[in-house]
Amino acid sequence: MSWAQVIVLSIVQGLTEFLPVSSSGHLRIVSELFWGEDAGASFTAVIQLGTEAAVLVFFARTIWEILRGWFKGVFNPEERGQDYRMGWMVIIGTIPVGLIGFFGRDLIREGLRNLWITATVLVLFSFVFILAERYGKKERTMEDMGIKDALIMGFWQCLSLIPGVSRSGATISGGLFLNIDREVATKFSFLLAIPAVVASGLFSLPDAFDPQAGQAATGPMLLVGTIITFVLGYISIAWLMRFVANHSFAWFAAYRIPAGLLVMVLLLLGVLQPY
Template sequence: MSWIQVIVLSIVQGLTEFLPVSSSGHLRIVSELFWGVDAGASFTAVVQLGTEIAVLVYFAKDIWRILIAWFRGLFKPEHRNFDYRMGWMVIVGTIPVVVAGLLFQDLIRDVLRNLWITAAVLVLFSFVFIAAEKWGRKERDFEELTMKDAIIMGFAQCLALIPGVSRSGGTISAGLFTGLNREVATRFSFLLAIPAVLGAGLYSLPSALSGEAGGQMASAPMLAVGVVITFVLGYASIAWLLRFVAHHSFAWFAAWRIPVGLLVMLLLATGVLQPY
């Protein structure tokens, strides 16, 4: 990979990771549009480390409180409060995407990166956002989160393995369908993503450096710069999104996703872009 490619793709990743527009889908599209080649799932997973570090920093107090409560609750039943249960919710909610990622990693790195699939999912999944906003009750607060919510959102997170779905879009929509309000669904979506994305990034690091799993090879300094860029922009994106969801519907993001998906389909049909 070239330095300009790493910088541009890292900017795209940092700006779109937490928005329900699919950062992996946008990386796939931008890579093909400007360089005629797929940067690869491994590169995507590694630069996502920066955005997840941003989550760790932004929610540091919450994460530390949950960790302390979880470890205390393991040995002392009297300390098994909501934060203790929250720790288990994140752990259990992460299991589906870990299993799916390991079982279908070849499919994820190859077949599912077809741009026709990305474009179609960008359009079709937009209607899931609209439906979640229309029929989700959006009544339940953070203290009302349950293990059932975590499991449902955890399975929804598996859909993010398909470029074009959006990790935040899938999990937040699932949360809205269960009756959580937007802010609660969004905050838990961020917490739920931490183990999965950090694990995927570290697991994919050797592949990104060697290019063995498909896609392009990037040097260690390139990946380091990419992680820094995604951290800075990701942190800003978290703050913006949490303010946005307090007063606006997620359906607004469909107004971006649908035209982008249709445009990509047009470019594919006319031969400007290639599916792989």
Template sequence: MTEVSWLQTIVLSIVQGLTEFLPVSSSGHLRIVSELFWGHDAGASFTAVVQLGTELAVLVFFAKDIWRIICGWFRGLAKKEERGLDYRMGWMVIAGTIPVVVLGVLFKDAIRSSARNLWITALVLVLFSFVFIAAERYGAKKRSFEDLTMKDALIMGLAQCLALIPGVSRSGGTISAGLFCGLEREVAARFSFLLAIPAVLGSGLFSLPDALAPTSGQAASGAQLIVGTIIAFVIGYASIAWLLKFVSHHSFSWFAAYRIPVGIIVMILLGAGILSPL
């Protein structure tokens, strides 16, 4: 069992912060960068723990919204007349989180092994890009936050499950699903971030013991995990602000224009033997 170096910790944490919220797949990029520069996978557990930094960025960035939803949810539980949008949003986040929790637990071993094959990552980077393009083309993009329904939450929650495969992208899957449901881009993006909070926080905390003493991948020290989490937080916070501004005026298809060449290049490197798939 090898150990994660400090250079590797810093680089991968920067990659995590830059890619977690963009629909390009942070887990896929971490997998590719690890293999390209260090010749081995840092591991799913290391990835899950460093993701805590970017999820902390979501908590801070959306602190007012999260607090309002939590308060509204508890008020709605106590008084029926208080059951407004925030109450419904609370239940939608809960319901939308259930699918990824169930599948994450059931397929834990596959997620940490066979699903991290770089051939799968590269292929998914290319193929799922066409989902972005289709979502932009056929999504009505007219529905606001007030129009969100439990059906939307469940559809986006099921789409979030696809992010268990490196290369799909959590935000890419959920935002695309939101666009197909007719949501405005910014609404789909904001709800995507809220939906990711319970799942990713739970995954990171659940993976903490394995990150320190993994059965696969590399071992990281407590100090490395803390530093990595802080770096991911700072860069992730900036990425959220940039993405929300970007989606207000630009199509998600721009990310497909990035993902497709990256996926093709990775497949070429794999075919040439420069990268190892496992």
């Protein structure tokens, strides 16, 4: 990979990771459009560590309270309150994407990165946003959530393994269908992503230097990319949390649908190649 490619793709990753527009889909499209080659899922997974570091910093107090409450509850049944329960919700909600991500890693790294799939999913999943916003009652709070809700949202998170879906878009949509408040669903989707993304990034780190599919990056490149995604990721989280307080996620469909259709046109014209 070139330095220009690393910087541009890291900017794209940082700006889109937390928005329901699919950062992996955008990285795939930008890589093909400007460099004619897929940077690869391993590179994406590693620089996502920067955006997850942004989540850790932004929600540091919440995460600390959950960790403290969970450890207290494990050793003392009398300390099993909301934070203890939230800890188990994050752990159990992470299991589906962990299993599917591990056993389906070859398909995720290669087969699902076809740009026809990305473009189609960008369009079709936009209607999921619209339906979730329309039919979700958005009345349940974090205190109303349980293990079943976490597990269901965890299965929704699995859809994000397909470039074009969006991790936040999938899990938040799942939460809205469960009648969970939009802000609550958004916050939980960020918490739910932490174990999966960190594990994926660390697991993919060796492959990013010598990938089976995609392009190789040097250590300094991955470090700079991770720093860029951290800074822009933090800004994106702050903006999105303010946005969801008063705006529907359906607004993002107004961007996703034209973007997906444009990619289809470029594929038909031969400007972009599926692989």
